[in-house]
Amino acid sequence: MERFVQIFVQEKHWEGCGGLVLDDEVRVTISGQAGLLVLGLPHEFYENVQSVLVYPSAIVTPERNTGTFEIPQGPMVSGIPILGEAQLHGPIILVWDSVKRNARHPEEGHNVVYHEFAHKLDMLDGVADGTPFVGGRQAMDRWTQVCQAEFLDLRKRAEKGQPTYLDKYGATNEAEFFAVATEYFFDKPKEMKAHEPDLYEVLRDFYQQDPSTREPVRKGR
Template sequence: MFSLLRRLGDALRPRPEPISDERWQAVVTACALLQPLDAPQSQRLREFCARFLADKQFVALAGAELSAQRCLLIAAQACLPVLELDYDYLRGWYQVLVYPDEFHMRNEHHDEETGVVTDVEDSRIGEAWDYGPLVLSWADIEHDLADPHSGYNVIIHEIAHKLDMRCGAANGIPPLPPGLPRSEWKRTFQQAYEAHQAAVDAGEEALLDADAAESPDEFFAHAAEAWFSNPALVAAAMPAVAELLRRLFRPGRDPASA
């Protein structure tokens, strides 16, 4: 039944349109994170991007401006984390919503001490739900493009959440390839997460933002964006975490070149 639905879904999906050399070159020039890819990786990413653009509906909200090239820039960074995994990791959701800048989300806040639930409005630069849309602030995407090795990348952060949610609840453990034991991942990330929490509580400098101390899934998303943006920085601060991220995202690669 599932495979029948899937075949039907595949048949209904628009055919990917090949991306011209000119458009691809412009995206590689604009996005420094794509520049270290070798020719076969770049070609595979280009094919993934064509599928992403065919699969996902891009929606500009609140006056955001979206051009074909901006959509391709988003697609390229969204596909980068799954380049060595499988495009299917990006299946099961259908929209990319783009705001011009930070956006506000209404959320319920549960006070653990009083049990009182209040409605709060949070400002966000990105958001991802299981089976739901990817929501992004264009201004923050532009910041990441202008300062690509800062350790931040909002698109990769949200895609890391999407990967994490693929195997049940978000818990900081994405689907792992054979040869990467779940127990090893869990132990290494738990230790690093606790060390980060302790550093934040003590007011010490830490590689990742204080937000990463909120939960194991936030820690994983922050670590993943930092690793793609600046792998050497993560390797220096958290070598065991960096090595696991390399084995997940770049299997078979020399650790020195991440």
């Protein structure tokens, strides 16, 4: 992991935005969490991550249009505060306030770093559709079967205003479902395994690791 962090910090373009001073704490915290996702995967899985932009707190951007050939250098969403973003052919954007808070409170099941880097893993095959490269035909069939059922169930419950296990944001679309499920998988693995065993299993097979067997790391106080 130490090696991963070293390489990741050097290899990617890092930028402090909105007055954020980008120091080692920022780089190492983000790289460490990004690295956890790919512990069992080849390092190349992040070849589509070129830059990481970090803002101090929630970003609200003015309305603007991106030119057809312009590579976006800032958040795409206008007018509403965002805590993070992963662009298909663009940077990962993170908000340091949220990164720190999420790291201190894994029990909340929210982690913007896991979330945005999961999007990038999903996008590696060229589309953000909630299905990353899961391997052979059999694994793919199982993935589709489990995720589709869970996604539709979450969407149905969210629409009816019923309580849901995963955050309702995961009902937005399949890509958000995968990113939200990834947050729970790494933040609350034991609970997720008990609650959503099938979903836990396909994520375990994709990520090639079983976080439920690790002892939770206590961070902060």
